[in-house]
Amino acid sequence: xxxxxxxxxxxxxxxxxxxxxxxxxxxxxxxxxxxxxxxxxxxxxxxxxxxxxxxxxxxxxxxxxxxxxxxxxxxxxxxxxxxxxxxxxxxxxxxxxxxxxxxxxxxxxxxxxxxxxxxxxxxxxxxxxxxxxxxxxxxxxxxxxxxxxxxxxxxxxxxxxxxxxxxxxxxxxxxxxxxxxxxxxxxxxxxxxxxxxxxxxxxxxxxxxxxxxxxxxxxxxxxxxxxxxxxxxxxxxxxxxxxxxxxxxxxxxxxxxxxxxxxxxxxxxxxxxxxxxxxxxxxxxxxxxxxxxxxxxxxxxxxxxxxxxxxxxxxxxxxxxxxxxxxxxxxxxxxxxxxxxx
Numbered sequence: 238x239x240x241x242x243x244x245x246x247x248x249x250x251x252x253x254x255x256x257x258x259x260x261x262x263x264x265x266x267x268x269x270x271x272x273x274x275x276x277x278x279x280x281x282x283x284x285x286x287x288x289x290x291x292x293x294x295x296x297x298x299x300x301x302x303x304x305x306x307x308x309x310x311x312x313x314x315x316x317x318x319x320x321x322x323x324x325x326x327x328x329x330x331x332x333x334x335x336x337x338x339x340x341x342x343x344x345x346x347x348x349x350x351x352x353x354x355x356x357x358x359x360x361x362x363x364x365x366x367x368x369x370x371x372x373x374x375x376x377x378x379x380x381x382x383x384x385x386x387x388x389x390x391x392x393x394x395x396x397x398x399x400x401x402x403x404x405x406x407x408x409x410x411x412x413x414x415x416x417x418x419x420x421x422x423x424x425x426x427x428x429x430x431x432x433x434x435x436x437x438x439x440x441x442x443x444x445x446x447x448x449x450x451x452x453x454x455x456x457x458x459x460x461x462x463x464x465x466x467x468x469x470x471x472x473x474x475x476x477x478x479x480x481x482x483x484x485x486x487x488x489x490x491x492x493x494x495x496x497x498x499x500x501x502x503x504x505x506x507x508x509x510x511x512x513x514x515x516x517x518x519x520x521x522x523x524x525x526x527x528x529x530x531x532x533x534x535x536x537x538x539x540x541x542x543x544x545x546x547x548x549x550x551x552x553x554x555x556x557x558x559x560x561x562x563x564x565x566x567x568x569x570x571x572x573x574x575x576x577x578x579x
Contacts, residue, residue, distance in 0.1 A: 238563070245566040245573070248293065251342060255334035255556040256496030256530030261293055261305040262342055266563075274312050275319045276461050279328050279364050282307070282321055288574055290323045295575025298564050301325055302492050306335050308348070311362035317349050319362040325577065326489035330364040330462050331414025333384065333499010333532075338556035340370035340382040363387075365414040365462055381555045384499070388540045388547035389413045389507035392454065398447040408444060408468075410452065411511075412542075413503030413550065415466035417486070418448045421473035429470050429485045429526030434493060437526075441468040441487035457543020467492075469501045470526075476514045477521060485526035491579075495530070496554070497523040502534040503550040510536045510548050517548075530554075 240247065248266035252259065268286060272278035282290070294303045304324050311319035320339060322329040343349050343359045351357075352374060359370040366387035373380030392410040400406045409419040422429045425440045445468045456462040467488025474482040484505065486498040494501070502523045509515040520535040536548040566573040 240563060240565060243565045243567050245568045247563050247565050248289070249561070249563045250293070251346075251561050252559045253338040253342065253556050254495075254559055255337045255499075255554055256525055256532065257528035258334045258494050258496035259302075259304050259559075260335050260338045260556070261299070261303060262339065263293070263305065263307045267307060270307070270309050270321075275309065275321070275362050276364050276459065278309050278319070279321050279461070283328055290327075291575040292564070292566060292573070294323060294325055295577050297572065298575065301577055301579065302495070304332070304335065306332075306339060313362050313367055316360045316362035316367060317343060321364065324489045325492050328364075329415060329466060329489075331368070331387070331500045332363075333414070333501070333503060333552050334494070334496045334554070334556075336361055336363070336368055336370055336384045336499060337382040337554045340372040340384065341379045341556050344372050344374055344379050363414065366458070368414070381553060383551055383553035385537065386500075386503045386550045386552065387414050388542035389503045389550050390542050390545040390547035391508045391511035392416065392545070393452070394508075394512070396448075396452060398444070398451045400443055400447050403443070406444065406447070408448065409508055410448065410454070410465075411504035411508040412456070413500040413505070413507060415462075415500050415504075416454055416464065417466060417501055417504050418444055418468045419471060419505065419508060420444060420468065422470040422485075423473050427470070429472050429483050434527065437470055437485055438487050438491050438493060441470055441485075442491050444468040445487070457545065469498065469505065471505070472526075475509055475512070477509075477516070477519060481522035481524040481531060483524040483526045493527060495525060495528050497525045497530065497532040499532060499552050499554070502532050502552050506534045506536055506550045507548050511546070
């Protein structure tokens with residue numbers, strides 16, 4: 238499509254969604270990202286190119302709950318690509334719904350050297366580490382994607398935090414490439430599937446703020462990973478069942494995940510395995526309280542992460558394309574860097 242007359246830079250993207258959660262993948266127009274490692278590239282973008290995150294994520298080109306991915310070079314020889322994740326607040330260390338979408342994208346846009354049927358493996362270097370995606374591939378077409386996580390572990394269980402208006406609340410904290418706090422929505426008289434999204438966001442945000450103030454997190458690999466990404470409210474059905482268990486994730490700056498949350502499912506499976514509620518290679522279905530979309534998750538291998546007993550978790554789902562776009566920034570546009578309405 239021909240671009241309109243304009244003066245200013247152009248950024249081209251491919252838009253996808255996984256279980257309803259958007260992913261805007263940058264194809265071209267982004268300046269060089271400096272740094273010898275993916276983590277150092279994340280710091281560079283945050284410090285020097287953050288205005289472009291706002292351009293792509295914020296209105297009028299995006300919206301409050303937009304999510305993005307920037308493909309970068311990786312220092313790991315076996316990686317097919319590196320990736321930086323972006324959202325309304327900054328830059329995540331892991332994003333499962335994005336991995337599912339990027340798996341398809343990498344195969345369809347020739348970022349993988351060797352294509353195989355019935356699955357093509359795509360090694361994606363995230364800020365949290367190397368994640369292996371397996372993309373259904375047959376007769377030139379891609380389909381569902383499953384991925385194997387970095388080591389996931391329960392950080393702490395039954396942690397009591399003081400919550401204004403709710404008294405003392407017991408939460409679990411688990412890591413699936415990012416740290417999440419977990420608590421049943423019923424503790425607040427809410428349902429992840431039926432309550433107003435605004436009410437769920439308010440409670441989850443209060444939990445996140447309380448944990449950030451009252452709990453010190455650490456990660457064996459890097460302090461860059463030692464932050465709470467958000468809170469996941471669950472339906473309380475943590476023991477294994479063949480029926481789906483629902484949750485809703487509120488992350489970054491009160492951003493609501495429309496999918497079951499890939500890194501959240503990873504962390505939740507690790508937590509359930511730690512508690513003896515799920516066995517190795519026992520598959521569960523996880524449902525988004527927001528859209529009803531489904532991921533599956535299972536612990537496939539025991540491992541360690543520093544002193545933590547950990548597991549590798551497999552998460553599976555389906556991503557779909559929604560379009561392509563070339564965004565222009567006119568030099569005389571006073572709103573070219575974007576804005577957000579809460």
